[in-house]
Amino acid sequence: MKPAIDPLPTTPTAAMLRTLAVVAALCGTIITAAHQGTQAAIEGNKRLAIERAVFKVIPAAVSVAEYLALPEGRLVKVGADKTAPAGAIKFYAGFDASGRLVGVAAEGAAKGYADTVRILFAWEASSQAVTGFGVVSSRETPGIGDKILVDKDFLANFPLEAKLSADMKTLANAIRTVKHGTKAYPWEIDAIAGATITSRAVGRAIDETAQALLPRIAPHLAQLEDRP
Amino acid sequence: MTATRTDRWDEFMEGLWRQNPIFVMTLGLCPALAVTVSAVNALSMGLATTFVLTASCFLVSLLRKRIPKEVRIATYIVIIATFVTVVDYLIQAVSLALYDALGAFIQLIVVNCVILGRAEAHASKHPPLPAVLSALGMGAGFTLGLFALGAVREILGAGKLFGISLFGEHFQPWVVMVLPPGGFFVLGLWLLLFSAWTRRQRRKEAIQHA
Numbered sequence A: 001m002k003p004a005i006d007p008l009p010t011t012p013t014a015a016m017l018r019t020l021a022v023v024a025a026l027c028g029t030i031i032t033a034a035h036q037g038t039q040a041a042i043e044g045n046k047r048l049a050i051e052r053a054v055f056k057v058i059p060a061a062v063s064v065a066e067y068l069a070l071p072e073g074r075l076v077k078v079g080a081d082k083t084a085p086a087g088a089i090k091f092y093a094g095f096d097a098s099g100r101l102v103g104v105a106a107e108g109a110a111k112g113y114a115d116t117v118r119i120l121f122a123w124e125a126s127s128q129a130v131t132g133f134g135v136v137s138s139r140e141t142p143g144i145g146d147k148i149l150v151d152k153d154f155l156a157n158f159p160l161e162a163k164l165s166a167d168m169k170t171l172a173n174a175i176r177t178v179k180h181g182t183k184a185y186p187w188e189i190d191a192i193a194g195a196t197i198t199s200r201a202v203g204r205a206i207d208e209t210a211q212a213l214l215p216r217i218a219p220h221l222a223q224l225e226d227r228p
Numbered sequence B: 001m002t003a004t005r006t007d008r009w010d011e012f013m014e015g016l017w018r019q020n021p022i023f024v025m026t027l028g029l030c031p032a033l034a035v036t037v038s039a040v041n042a043l044s045m046g047l048a049t050t051f052v053l054t055a056s057c058f059l060v061s062l063l064r065k066r067i068p069k070e071v072r073i074a075t076y077i078v079i080i081a082t083f084v085t086v087v088d089y090l091i092q093a094v095s096l097a098l099y100d101a102l103g104a105f106i107q108l109i110v111v112n113c114v115i116l117g118r119a120e121a122h123a124s125k126h127p128p129l130p131a132v133l134s135a136l137g138m139g140a141g142f143t144l145g146l147f148a149l150g151a152v153r154e155i156l157g158a159g160k161l162f163g164i165s166l167f168g169e170h171f172q173p174w175v176v177m178v179l180p181p182g183g184f185f186v187l188g189l190w191l192l193l194f195s196a197w198t199r200r201q202r203r204k205e206a207i208q209h210a
Helices: A013-057 A145-151 A196-226 B002-018 B030-033 B039-062 B069-094 B096-105 B105-112 B113-121 B128-158 B182-209
Strands: A063-069 A075-077 A089-095 A101-111 A116-124 A129-135 A176-177 A188-190
Touching: A013 A063, A013 A089, A013 A101, A013 A116, A013 A129, A013 B069, A013 B096, A075 A129, A075 A196, A089 A196, A101 A145, A101 A196, A101 B105, A116 A196, A129 A145, A145 A196, A145 B105, A176 A196, A176 B002, A188 A196, B002 B039, B002 B128, B030 B096, B039 B069, B039 B096, B039 B105, B039 B113, B039 B128, B069 B096, B069 B105, B096 B105, B105 B113, B113 B128, B128 B182
Parallel strands: A176 A188
Antiparallel strands: A063 A075, A063 A089, A089 A101, A101 A116, A116 A129
16 A cells, blocks of 8 residues: 655745735835935936036037927927927027027937947037037947047038028038048038948938928027027 | 854855856856946946845845745845846936946846846855855955956957056057957956866865875
């Protein structure tokens, strides 16, 4: 006769559920506390990062305001809730100490060699030109694609003409990147030899955003002047 | 008392040196290869992982008698994910530049096998103090491994250490070292060095015993 085998001890379902519920509640509390505790510092860091990036591309600015250019042509200041209606384009207005508008900055993105290159470029209304740019994020090859920020010949492309057409609906001349040494017009970007793909990404990123944003904001620049 | 102190020191040294997660166990290599393009990135990732490892092991050890074995993995993962979320917020609060540099690898700490391995193999069977010491040792070992990779890659690939230029402007950086293949080269060389050193030690011990 076979000896009776004791069934393996099992945990009751209620005990398992209870443990999972207690651990979930405990972990939820920890996450919520961490979120509450760091929220102010994270918001502050984000604001600082934006300001630093804008001040870099608009050196004359001492204060920055965040705006949305709505599809119907209105400009609205970004509120505390940070929500943006569909089709709105975000941009930053830089003001000098007397509250005068010294430039606007906007983000542009285009596919580079490794990944999307995101840049922030500045546009000056008085000269109708892109005065400079900074990189927001890029995974381009170190030593090749990242030359866009240090190559003297490439930086000499700026100021880059970005004039609006007579009907103010588009740019008079689309910004485009040309092969190294073949730049013939002030709206062309002379590419870096060996880093043509990244140079092209910069040109496309500026062109796409400028074509969409500048016609919306150009007629309302006076409104920005009044609201530093 | 002395014996206890030696035991505790042993718990710590186990992870830091004898069972080093990078050089001996070759665990957690995903962040070890991906984020070690600079010494700062490597150290930050090491410290973030150490924080998650230590906090998770402490909580797992504290709850070890109350967690039924059937739901232990689910519980450990929830605990680990909690501390990864905390460290994610903390890094954003300290520096957004660092947060961008480490990218998705902060969130991927959740699936770092060093942490789940330590929770399952050690923390779930030991009281909080040894569990925390063991986790701290493992975290320090992981940080040491990452730093060894990051420092060498930054020196060779950018001519800098902690962002400070070491060789002047005529230095031509060995760019491949900060690209993905460079991670494998440097890791391979460190593993070779570590294994040669361990073998030499063993041979010495064998001669002494003979």
